[in-house]
Amino acid sequence: MRICVQTEDFDSGAEIIRLAGQSNGVGAVNSFVGFVRDNNEDTHVGSLFLEHYPGMTEKQIEAILVEAEQRWAVLSATVIHRVGELKPGEQIVFVGVASPHRGDAFDACEFIIDYLKTRATFWKKESTPDGFRWLETRQTDVESADKWKQPT
Amino acid sequence: MNIKIVLFASLRETLDSDGLAFEVAPASTVASAIGALGASCGDAWLQVLSEANVLTAVNHTMVDDNHVLVEGDELAFFPPVTGG
Numbered sequence: 001m002r003i004c005v006q007t008e009d010f011d012s013g014a015e016i017i018r019l020a021g022q023s024n025g026v027g028a029v030n031s032f033v034g035f036v037r038d039n040n041e042d043t044h045v046g047s048l049f050l051e052h053y054p055g056m057t058e059k060q061i062e063a064i065l066v067e068a069e070q071r072w073a074v075l076s077a078t079v080i081h082r083v084g085e086l087k088p089g090e091q092i093v094f095v096g097v098a099s100p101h102r103g104d105a106f107d108a109c110e111f112i113i114d115y116l117k118t119r120a121t122f123w124k125k126e127s128t129p130d131g132f133r134w135l136e137t138r139q140t141d142v143e144s145a146d147k148w149k150q151p152t
Numbered sequence: 153m154n155i156k157i158v159l160f161a162s163l164r165e166t167l168d169s170d171g172l173a174f175e176v177a178p179a180s181t182v183a184s185a186i187g188a189l190g191a192s193c194g195d196a197w198l199q200v201l202s203e204a205n206v207l208t209a210v211n212h213t214m215v216d217d218n219h220v221l222v223e224g225d226e227l228a229f230f231p232p233v234t235g236g
Contacts, residue, residue: 053160053209053228081235117234118233123162123231123234
């Protein structure tokens with residue numbers, strides 16, 4: 001698995017090629033890229049500041065990828081999450097999964113981004129015309145993550 | 153015993169601190185550390201860190217208020233996460 005928390009931008013195409021090249025058993029690569037929007041809750045967003053907890057964040061992402069590998073046929077997985085100040089239109093996050101077949105690649109990729117949003121220590125602060133505001137957890141994100149819970 | 157307190161995001165800004173070296177009684181829990189922080193750093197700390205949605209981690213693992221601390225622990229407080 002490949003985990004990067006970085007300020008620099010990333011090249012999604014290069015990441016997909018890297019995932020596909022991990023083995024000749026790869027039949028499908030599914031990827032998700034998140035971008036900064038210029039609006040949120042009817043307010044213009046001038047920029048976004050992303051903070052994380054160095055050390056803990058990477059550990060949490062690793063735990064999410066390990067769980068994905070246990071639940072689906074994952075040959076290789078990549079998470080790149082940017083931090084620092086980002087402008088509308090910039091890429092924030094890349095999730096990529098290589099699997100033998102598309103079903104596992106789709107499901108594992110969606111699982112990883114849903115868990116990233118609700119379980120990894122990142123925080124977003126928006127710059128709006130009224131000043132800075134820290135984002136609050138969206139209920140829809142919690143519901144998206146809850147659908148992956150397994151009966152215990 | 154000595155522990156390290158770290159704060160993130162809105163908590164760091166509200167309390168105007170990214171953390172501190174702190175001394176608590178041996179076998180303190182997270183809850184008692186919050187009480188001691190309030191007594192030492194001011195009521196605002198007690199109020200902010202006692203809010204229901206505040207999350208806590210010790211040495212990069214999520215814990216609850218009953219978790220017992222040991223010498224050298226890194227105790228982190230932060231709001232619900234909003235990444236992705």
